Amino acid sequence: MEVLLAIVIGILFACGLYMMMRRSIVKLVIGLALLGHAANLVIFVAGGLRRGAPPLVPTGADAPPELVADPLPQALVLTAIVISFGVVAFTLVLVKRTWQAVGNDDIDLMRATDT
Amino acid sequence: MCAANSPGIPLSDLAMDGAVGLIFSVFLLVALSALAPTVQRFVRGWTGLLLALGPASLFAWFATQIPAVARGETLEAALRWAPSIDIALTMRLDGLALLFALLICGIGALIVAYAGAYLHGHHQIGRFYCFLILFMASMLGLVLADNLIAIFVFWELTSISSYLLIGFDHRRTAARKAALQALLVTGAGGLALLAGLVLMGIASGSWELSEILASGDVLREHALYTPILILVLAGAFTKSAQFPFHFWLPNAMEAPTPVSAYLHSSTMVKAGVYILARMHPTLGGTDSWIWALSIFGAVTMVLGAWLALQNNQLKRVLAYSTVSSLGAMVMLLGIGTPLAAKAAIAFILAHALYKGALFMVAGTIDHETGEKNTEKLGGLVRLMPATAAVSIIAAVSMAGLPPLFGFVGKEVLLEATLESPTFSTWLVAASVAMAALTVAAAILVAVKPFIGAHLETPKKAHDPPLAMQAGPAILALFTIALGLAPQFLAGPIVGAGASSVLGEQTEVKLALWHGLTPALGFSALAVLLGVGLYFGRAGVRGVGAALGPIDAVGPARGYDAAMASLNLIASAQTRILQSGYLRNYLIILIISTAGLVGFTLFARHGVPEIRVQTIPNFYEVGLAILVVVGALIVVVSRSRLGAIAALGLVGYSVGLIYVLYGAPDLAMTQFAIETLTVILFVLVFYHLPAFATYSGKRERLRDMLVALIGGAMMTVLVLLAVEIQVDEPVSDYFIRNSAPKAYGHNIVNVILVDFRVLDTLGEILVLAVAAIGVHTLLRLRPDRRARR
Numbered sequence: 001m002e003v004l005l006a007i008v009i010g011i012l013f014a015c016g017l018y019m020m021m022r023r024s025i026v027k028l029v030i031g032l033a034l035l036g037h038a039a040n041l042v043i044f045v046a047g048g049l050r051r052g053a054p055p056l057v058p059t060g061a062d063a064p065p066e067l068v069a070d071p072l073p074q075a076l077v078l079t080a081i082v083i084s085f086g087v088v089a090f091t092l093v094l095v096k097r098t099w100q101a102v103g104n105d106d107i108d109l110m111r112a113t114d115t
Numbered sequence: 116m117c118a119a120n121s122p123g124i125p126l127s128d129l130a131m132d133g134a135v136g137l138i139f140s141v142f143l144l145v146a147l148s149a150l151a152p153t154v155q156r157f158v159r160g161w162t163g164l165l166l167a168l169g170p171a172s173l174f175a176w177f178a179t180q181i182p183a184v185a186r187g188e189t190l191e192a193a194l195r196w197a198p199s200i201d202i203a204l205t206m207r208l209d210g211l212a213l214l215f216a217l218l219i220c221g222i223g224a225l226i227v228a229y230a231g232a233y234l235h236g237h238h239q240i241g242r243f244y245c246f247l248i249l250f251m252a253s254m255l256g257l258v259l260a261d262n263l264i265a266i267f268v269f270w271e272l273t274s275i276s277s278y279l280l281i282g283f284d285h286r287r288t289a290a291r292k293a294a295l296q297a298l299l300v301t302g303a304g305g306l307a308l309l310a311g312l313v314l315m316g317i318a319s320g321s322w323e324l325s326e327i328l329a330s331g332d333v334l335r336e337h338a339l340y341t342p343i344l345i346l347v348l349a350g351a352f353t354k355s356a357q358f359p360f361h362f363w364l365p366n367a368m369e370a371p372t373p374v375s376a377y378l379h380s381s382t383m384v385k386a387g388v389y390i391l392a393r394m395h396p397t398l399g400g401t402d403s404w405i406w407a408l409s410i411f412g413a414v415t416m417v418l419g420a421w422l423a424l425q426n427n428q429l430k431r432v433l434a435y436s437t438v439s440s441l442g443a444m445v446m447l448l449g450i451g452t453p454l455a456a457k458a459a460i461a462f463i464l465a466h467a468l469y470k471g472a473l474f475m476v477a478g479t480i481d482h483e484t485g486e487k488n489t490e491k492l493g494g495l496v497r498l499m500p501a502t503a504a505v506s507i508i509a510a511v512s513m514a515g516l517p518p519l520f521g522f523v524g525k526e527v528l529l530e531a532t533l534e535s536p537t538f539s540t541w542l543v544a545a546s547v548a549m550a551a552l553t554v555a556a557a558i559l560v561a562v563k564p565f566i567g568a569h570l571e572t573p574k575k576a577h578d579p580p581l582a583m584q585a586g587p588a589i590l591a592l593f594t595i596a597l598g599l600a601p602q603f604l605a606g607p608i609v610g611a612g613a614s615s616v617l618g619e620q621t622e623v624k625l626a627l628w629h630g631l632t633p634a635l636g637f638s639a640l641a642v643l644l645g646v647g648l649y650f651g652r653a654g655v656r657g658v659g660a661a662l663g664p665i666d667a668v669g670p671a672r673g674y675d676a677a678m679a680s681l682n683l684i685a686s687a688q689t690r691i692l693q694s695g696y697l698r699n700y701l702i703i704l705i706i707s708t709a710g711l712v713g714f715t716l717f718a719r720h721g722v723p724e725i726r727v728q729t730i731p732n733f734y735e736v737g738l739a740i741l742v743v744v745g746a747l748i749v750v751v752s753r754s755r756l757g758a759i760a761a762l763g764l765v766g767y768s769v770g771l772i773y774v775l776y777g778a779p780d781l782a783m784t785q786f787a788i789e790t791l792t793v794i795l796f797v798l799v800f801y802h803l804p805a806f807a808t809y810s811g812k813r814e815r816l817r818d819m820l821v822a823l824i825g826g827a828m829m830t831v832l833v834l835l836a837v838e839i840q841v842d843e844p845v846s847d848y849f850i851r852n853s854a855p856k857a858y859g860h861n862i863v864n865v866i867l868v869d870f871r872v873l874d875t876l877g878e879i880l881v882l883a884v885a886a887i888g889v890h891t892l893l894r895l896r897p898d899r900r901a902r903r
Contacts, residue, residue: 021821023810026755038829055850057861078867086882088792107697108696
């Protein structure tokens with residue numbers, strides 16, 4: 001499964017990066033969102049995969065049963081998911097305002113600070 | 116006198132000890148520097164005199180150390196600085212350090228008082244005091260420091276404070292340019308010195324200079340000797356404006372005159388000479404040392420004196436003459452005999468006294484008459500009698516005439532060259548040439564403005580306020596006193612300094628009258644030649660003008676060319692790298708990252724071996740295919756709605772992967788956030804432009820290739836990351852302590868709100884900033900405001 005997910009991550013990265021390299025500005029935001037998924041999966045897979053066994057402590061016990069999924073990457077990814085949402089939301093509104101202000105969606109025409 | 120030999124002794128253990136004064140003296144000046152602007156705000160006109168009390172009292176304290184140091188004792192103090200990397204602020208006061216400390220504090224006090232009057236009413240005078248005293252602290256730290264790293268730190272601090280002082284009048288282009296030039300030249304030398312000092316530390320196994328100096332021939336016989344020597348010389352030669360780096364010093368005359376008098380004649384430029392003198396016991400005496408220092412020193416000495424006479428601006432004449440004197444000191448250190456060491460120290464002292472005075476007089480003349488050109492000055496003696504007296508005394512000392520201390524300095528210099536075991540004839544000829552040219556320069560800059568017919572000046576001249584007269588007058592008095600009783604007044608300190616240079620205790624005999632020696636004959640010859648050169652200076656300048664074309668390939672042009680090409684390279688690089696196209700930035704980022712990562716991987720680890728750890732189920736394969744298909748649809752879709760729907764597909768499938776691998780919290784968050792994202796996209800959707808295809812087919816292929824390279828790199832990295840197992844992951848701690856200590860059964864939640872709660876706080880902050888950004892962007896209507 002690690003190999004399969006590594007390939008999936010690679011494809012997600014490739015698609016995200018390709019979208020970010022397009023001149024149409026909306027595609028940039030979508031590429032950013034894809035990149036966010038890919039990065040989250042990297043952290044998740046790199047921490048080691050374990051099927052089932054969520055990191056929960058049963059009621060009354062002090063520790064979970066012997067083997068559970070690693071909780072730390074999960075905590076990191078959880079933070080990352082929320083932050084990438086913040087980034088996408090901000091970029092989306094920025095693009096909307098840019099479109100309103102510049103009246104063009106070709107990134108190549110946005111090379112100067114004055115429009 | 117006592118010594119705290121171990122560098123590890125904390126300050127409190129030293130509190131009862133006189134040696135702590137060494138560290139205290141530097142900190143006192145730093146504190147004074149920080150306070151200076153505030154003092155200026157309250158005390159105003161008296162600030163200069165008040166601040167001068169600091170260095171003046173340090174001068175008195177150092178003066179009380181002369182007898183002990185002259186007996187060969189040293190004062191040592193240490194302050195832990197960075198014990199983990201074996202760096203302590205160790206300080207050591209021996210003869211050489213004491214001589215410089217006296218010059219720094221003594222002349223420093225006079226300069227601070229002088230500056231108060233010279234810059235009276237300047238709106239940034241508080242800042243000036245701050246920089247000037249900061250420099251004083253750095254310079255004092257440099258000569259007292261015993262640790263190699265501390266020496267470098269103080270060395271750089273003198274370069275930086277010099278930069279601030281040269282560029283003090285920062286609204287003038289010339290001042291900014293000169294400041295930058297001085298910083299770049301001395302800064303580059305400083306880096307070379309750092310490398311040299313580090314090599315010294317490695318080669319000798321010690322970071323304390325006193326231990327290295329005591330190690331005898333260790334460095335001279337070490338394989339690293341030549342690199343060390345070249346690097347240390349590069350540092351010293353740039354700082355002390357030796358040929359071919361002499362050009363920055365005359366340009367530094369853009370600084371206010373107190374700075375020129377202090378930094379660029381009596382102290383900072385001697386830092387290079389100081390380092391050479393300091394290193395002499397451990398690096399000196401080899402053929403390469405003798406050759407390099409004698410030749411570069413002698414060339415600088417003659418060239419500087421020659422160029423001095425080519426100029427007619429007071430301060431530039433003095434600056435070139437300073438270059439010449441610095442060359443003489445380097446030459447003497449190159450000769451390296453006991454007599455030459457004594458001559459070097461005596462010459463440093465003599466030069467500091469008369470040149471400091473002459474610079475201050477030059478500043479006074481400029482200040483009072485508004486005229487800098489010596490050819491347009493004359494007959495000022497009637498208007499400024501006191502200044503004239505001081506100036507002529509200093510000039511006589513500079514010209515090397517009895518009974519002033521400059522004569523003593525020049526006589527020992529000539530004796531040392533006469534007795535030099537190597538190239539004696541050449542060095543004597545060079546010294547006589549230098550002495551003759553210096554006599555002419557002394558008359559030109561310090562006698563001519565006062566005698567002869569009175570020439571009209573832009574301002575009506577009169578003697579300056581007392582604070583401006585005191586500095587040069589006191590230095591002139593010292594020149595007379597030391598000249599009349601050289602053995603009594605200057606003998607102990609010159610002897611102590613020479614002992615440090617030689618690395619062994621020596622006695623010196625200084626006398627005004629040596630009898631009818633060859634040195635005296637050469638002196639007389641130099642004076643006659645000098646007077647002739649002064650009257651024939653038009654001819655000298657004619658020769659100089661004829662030699663003008665040489666300047667076109669000189670080091671100053673080299674500096675200009677280097678700066679110009681730096682600008683060219685910078686703008687070319689900016690054109691290539693900063694194209695303004697996001698795509699190009701991404702391509703450069705992806706390709707360079709993939710290239711570097713790939714290179715490191717294959718160079719260090721070879722092709723990684725991949726082991727399959729978990730076999731995927733059929734539904735897991737299905738999910739993976741869903742993610743991939745979704746991502747591909749996003750890329751190829753021609754409609755925005757289609758792309759957004761596919762993006763949602765990717766997000767929910769990733770969420771399902773989280774479910775399967777034991778991360779229900781992640782899955783829940785992912786589903787919630789994904790839903791929000793899709794809603795957000797759809798909401799903003801109508802305000803966004805439709806998809807458009809702008810790139811051509813070739814560009815799309817290129818981008819695809821780059822994106823695939825980036826993706827492949829990530830795949831390889833993930834496979835490698837899975838292979839790596841940290842010995843004891845920190846997660847075990849979280850798993851074990853979640854319920855007992857944090858009373859939470861969901862370990863992920865406990866990590867977020869308890870163990871790593873600051874991360875979560877940061878996350879909330881990011882969201883808050885994004886929300887503020889979104890809100891502001893939506894509210895912001897620059898066009899509407901502009902219309903209003």
